Amino acid sequence: MRHFVGFLSGLLLGPLLVLIAGWAFSHLRNLHAGEVSALAGSGPLALCGLAAAGLILAMVAVPPRLTPMLAFGAALTIGALSAAAMVRMHLLERLPMVPGVEGALVLLPLGVFVPVVVLLLAPLFNTQRWVRGADREVTEEEYFEGLYEEDDPSPVRPKHRL
Numbered sequence: 485m486r487h488f489v490g491f492l493s494g495l496l497l498g499p500l501l502v503l504i505a506g507w508a509f510s511h512l513r514n515l516h517a518g519e520v521s522a523l524a525g526s527g528p529l530a531l532c533g534l535a536a537a538g539l540i541l542a543m544v545a546v547p548p549r550l551t552p553m554l555a556f557g558a559a560l561t562i563g564a565l566s567a568a569a570m571v572r573m574h575l576l577e578r579l580p581m582v583p584g585v586e587g588a589l590v591l592l593p594l595g596v597f598v599p600v601v602v603l604l605l606a607p608l609f610n611t612q613r614w615v616r617g618a619d620r621e622v623t624e625e626e627y628f629e630g631l632y633e634e635d636d637p638s639p640v641r642p643k644h645r646l
Contacts, residue, residue, distance in 0.1 A: 487553040494557020497544065501537055501558065502565055502597065506588025508533040513587070545603055552607040559604035562597050569593040 511530035515522060522531065544555050569576055569592035576592070579585055591597070607613055 487551050490551035490554035491557040494544075494554040494559075495561055497540070497554070498558040498561030499565070501540065501600070502562060502588045502592070503582065503584035504533050504537040505584075505596075506586065506591055507584030508537070508587070509591055510584070510587035513590075541600065541603070545607060548610075548612055550607075550613065552610065552613045555604040555607045559601045562604070563601045566592050566595065566597050566601070570595075 508530040511526050511533075512522060515525055515527050515530075521527065544550070544558060565576070565588075569589070573589075573593060576589060
């Protein structure tokens with residue numbers, strides 16, 4: 485069930501990452517056209533948007549207990565948008581004009597998101613992410629074992645595991 489929910493979340497996350505990058509690109513491009521520094525006007529907000537997109541990307545690709553289907557769903561949608569932009573751009577131009585679409589339509593045919601797709605596909609090949617570890621309950625004795633050690637351990641106490 486976690487793989488299915490992760491896949492559906494990834495299908496929503498992919499376009500979100502593309503829109504964030506497109507929104508930041510359009511703001512930074514307008515600042516560059518006006519010959520203004522990236523730290524003036526809406527530049528810091530655009531840089532924060534890019535940092536947030538990078539943080540989201542890292543949080544999807546790195547954690548070992550997260551389902552790989554989340555990253556696969558995001559990679560699938562970003563890859564499909566990039567391929568559609570290269571083959572049938574007129575289909576993407578029909579998308580509703582939400583913030584970020586203008587910049588995304590510039591970035592998608594350039595292949596900017598191909599490294600992102602490769603990064604998001606990498607967790608699929610990590611076998612540890614497919615199987616959930618055994619969630620074994622820790623007994624009270626195991627929890628407190630070794631917490632209050634004395635200088636002279638008695639032979640009655642259990643030996644600690646390394």
